Amino acid sequence: MQQNQLFALTSPEIIFLGGGTLSPEAINKVRKKLPQTQMIEFYGSSETSFISWQAVNDGKKTSSVGKLFPHVELTLGPKYRLTVKSPYLFSGYLNQPYPQSWTTDDLGTLKNNHLYLFGRRSDIIEHGANKIFPEEIERMAKDLCEDCIAFGVFDERYSQKIALLLLNPIEKEKLIKILAQRLPKYKLPQIYLETPTLNFTKNQKISRKELEKEYFRGVYHEL
Structure with a gap:
C-alpha cells in the first residue's frame, strides 16, 4: 500500500492523482472535498513515465488504472509481469545502454486496452x-x-x-x-x-x- 499524492495543475479546475493505485473510496473522499474539480488518475513509474490514465469524477473500478497512453505497448509476461515499451521510457541508468523496454515490479492484466493492477511482485x-x-x-x-x-x-x-x-x-x-x-x-x-x-x-x-x-x-x- 502507498500514500497517494496530489499534484495541482496550473488550472485549479483540474488535478492529477497518482503515487499508487487509488481505491474507489479514496476517489470519493477527494470528490467530496473538491466537487467542481476534474480528477485524472495516472499510472507510471520512474523508469517508464506515463503508462495509463483515466478520468475518475464518475468513480472507478477497483484495481483499474485506466487506458494506455498513445504509443504505449504493454506485454504481459509470466505470472502477470508487465513489460512496457514506449517513447516515454527513461534514457537508462549511468553507464548502461538506452533501454528498449522496461519490466516493472507491478503485476496486472490488460482488458480492452484498460490496465488492472494486482499488486507488486516484491509484496x-x-x-x-x-x-x-x-x-x-x-x-x-x-x-x-x-x-x-x-x-x-x-x-x-x-x-x-x-x-x-x-x-x-x-x-x-x-x-x-x-x-x-x-x-x-x-x-x-x-x-x-x-x-x-x-x-x-x-x-x-x-x-x-x-x-x-x-x-x-x-x-x-x-x-
Missing part, C-alpha cells in the same frame, strides 16, 4: 504453497478499520505468515468473523496488529519489508 506473501496479494486482504478489511496494511512475516513452517496491521479497528472477534466470511481460509491473517499511526518512508510510501522488521522488533501490539 506478494508466500504463505505455504499460496501466493497472496496483500491488496486482496486490505480490500476486505478496509471498512472494518480506519486503515490497514497486510504483509508477510518470516515463518519456518509456512515460509511466511500473513499479518494485518490495523488503525482503529473494530472489536477483534467481530473483525475475524467478518473476514472469515469474505476471504478463503488460506488468505485469512494469522497475526492481527494494532497501531495508532502508519509510518511512511521519505517518499511517502509504505514499505512492507520495513513493517516485517518492525514486527520482529516488537513495535506493534497484538490486537
